[in-house]
Each structure stands twice: as structure tokens, then as C-alpha cells.
Amino acid sequence: LKILITAGGTSERIDQVRSITNHSTGRLGKAIAEAFSSQDCQIDYVTTRSALLPEAHEGLTLHFIETTQELFNQLQELLTKHSYDAVIHSMAVSDFTPVMNVSEEDFLEKWQGRPIEQESFNNWLAEPSDKETETKISSNTQHLMLIMKQNPKIISYLRQWQPNTLLFGFKLLVDVPKEELLAVAQKSLEKNKLDFVLANDLSQIKDSLHRGYLLDKNGNVEEAETKAKIAELIYQKVKDRKENVR
């Protein structure tokens, strides 16, 4: 088996001493890697320097990234160069990256007395001046506005880079009804042409509990209650597919 796993959470630099970070510890990705590592399996494992790592073994190759853009570049390279039996994208990806920060005084200086119009405002957001993108944060203001732009949606590229792989996405929501969680996950599965999506809710992840629902394209849902069980479920799907393909 040859598989690719992403794990942990990206972070986006605000300046040289501050970042916006996704909290994901990498623990689930580690469990998944370990479910595969007892087998004869080559794993490309894409993660961050602050994530927990799976135990090292011969078949495991680590690739470290920090930002969403770096993750994009790394996955594009790996997925267009190699062929994987499965791609398991468990990493929490930052949706936005900071482009400028503006004190309330500077914002008022720019906009005060002018009616805000869509075009000029959008232009300013999209093309801040060099002065405005200086990343140094002034600490002498009551309010600071951090302007962020949307990152590429990495999950939407995976199928195009790797048309025949068994593709697993992940959807984490916070404290929503189970129906909503499954519906949102199902939508992501369809939109991004995934084979499976693991839906989970932060309020159901605690100590040894990690409740996850594995959805497939046909509307089947399987449930697991620990990271090891989730990992095992995913491993079985990859193994079944491999055996059916033979």
C-alpha cells in the first residue's frame, strides 16, 4: 500500500512573532498512521513541527509544512508525482491568511467622512498599499483590524491531482446536532468528490472519547468512539478497496 496522510493544523503568520494557529494536535493523524504502519505500507505523512508524530518506521516519510500555501505546494508536488492507494486528509487547514492590519485611527484616517462603496472598499481589501501591508503591529491603539484573505480550498484540489485514489476528507464542527454534522459532511463529500468523509464534533472529543462518523458516497454511515477505532475503520476501507481492485 502507498498512502498519504495529512495531520495537525496549519498556521498563518501575522508577523515575525505572531501566528494564527489551528489547534489540532495531530493525535488522530498519528493514530491513522499507526493503524497502517504495522502493514507493508509506504506512508507520506504531511504535518507541522508542532504536531504529535507517529512512531518512526522504515516506510514512514515525514514532510513538514507550516502554512496553507505550503501545504498546497507540498500536496500538489506529491499528488502529481506519485500514485497513492489512499489519501487521508485529516489536517485542519486555515481558511484565511492575514494580509494587513490597520489601527482604528488609520482606518478612520482613510475612510472618515467618505461613504463606503462596494467597489472602492473591495479594491482596498484586495490591494492594500505597501504601507498598509507592513506587518508590524502598533500596540498604541484601542482596536486593531486584522484583514485576512481566503486561502485556496485544498480539499477541492485533491481529486483533480489524484483521480483514482481512495480519498478521505474530514469535517470538524463544534457542538451541532448530529443531523447537521452529517449533512454538512455529506455536502463536502459530494462537492469535493471524496470517497469518504469522517465527520466529528469537537464537543464529542474529550479524554479517550473521539466520536466519529464515517460517511460514504452511498449514504452509509459507520460510527466509532475512539481515535484507534476511527483509524481502524479507515484502514479497513483502504484494505477492502485494495483487495477488490486486485
Next chain:
Amino acid sequence: LKILITAGGTSERIDQVRSITNHSTGRLGKAIAEAFSSQDCQIDYVTTRSALLPEAHEGLTLHFIETTQELFNQLQELLTKHSYDAVIHSMAVSDFTPVMNVSEEDFLEKWQGRPIEQESFNNWLAEPSDKETETKISSNTQHLMLIMKQNPKIISYLRQWQPNTLLFGFKLLVDVPKEELLAVAQKSLEKNKLDFVLANDLSQIKDSLHRGYLLDKNGNVEEAETKAKIAELIYQKVKDRKENVR
């Protein structure tokens, strides 16, 4: 000796899965604690769960915080309850904490066609509606504005909570001329009634190098080039003061 050390970097939650984090590793604070730990010394060590920790020993008590507000509360409690020979505040503190995030669409919906006026704009920044402070981030917008408000400046409270301690502040700048670094540090020393300030520049912190300048109230500057040497310099100042007081 009874001392208090802060180390590492605070982080501020944006929502339940994202934070703004200061990168400080806690390595300098660890070196400082270890310079004191061979002595007969009680150390209250205030840090975060992601920071490197000094080696445990009998005199060392750890206190974990996450946000600037938690740091404020913890320091207020310790510094108004106990008396310390020295307070060494090396933690990197977030200047701002997120209060709301607004998509460009929502911002336009609120402000479009209206001239921005200082009073109404400041009121909005200071008192966002409940809807606007919902912390869930929509990912379906090109630009997101994260509005942050200033945190209390912790260093300005330390002297008032602990009038007679030997008080060390830290000033980290990024790639500035030495004269500017020393001038900014000197200003912090005066403004916050510190006894010493350790001035350092991120561009001079690399591998084993950590260049630091220890400034005192009389304009004296001592230089060190490693974390261990900085820690030793600070330890010597505390020891000298203790001996002179006796």
C-alpha cells in the same frame, strides 16, 4: 531567594479551534529558572502548556495560563499575596484579543452608503452586537476582518503590585539598529518603573546565539550572547541586590 518568572507566549482564542499565538518557545525563561535552581530558591514559574519547561525541582512551582487576561489574574494574585526578591517577566504577551470577525459582505451591509464617522465607528468597535461577536468564522467570503481590542499592559501593573521587588522586563524587537533597540528598552524601563530591562532583537537570536543587552536605571548596559549567559547576568543582579540588602 523567592522569585517569580514568566516565560513562553500567551495566546488568544479566536474561536474554539483557532488562536492567535506568540511564538516564544519559553527557552530563555527555562534558562533563567535553571540559573536559579541550583541555589536555595523558591520559584513561582508562570507559563503556558506549549512552552518548554525547566527541569523540575523541589523549589519550582508551575502555574499555567493561556491568555493575557489569565496572566493578569495569575500575576495579580501571586504578586499581591507574596513578596518576591525578584520578578522576571520574560513572557511574550499578546497586545490584542479578538472580539469579533466580520466578512466583507457583512461589513458592507452595515456600512455601505453611510459616511464613516468617528463616533459611530468607535461605538461599533467597542460594542459589537451579539450577532457580530458570534465567534464562528464563515469560510465563504474572500476577506474577513478580525477586530481585536487592546489587552491590559501587564508590565505596567507589576511595580504597583510589588513595590519593592527587583523588577526585570524584556523588550523584543525585530531587525532594528542597536541604538533604536536600546532607546525603546530604556523608555519601557522608565515608563514601567523597572530595575532592569533585557533588550533583544529577533534577528540576533539563532541556533546557540541569543544576543541580549541588560540595561539598568543608571544607563549601564551589559551584553551577553547566549541564553545561559543572559540567565547568569540576571541571576548575578538578584544575588548582588540580596547581599546588599542584608
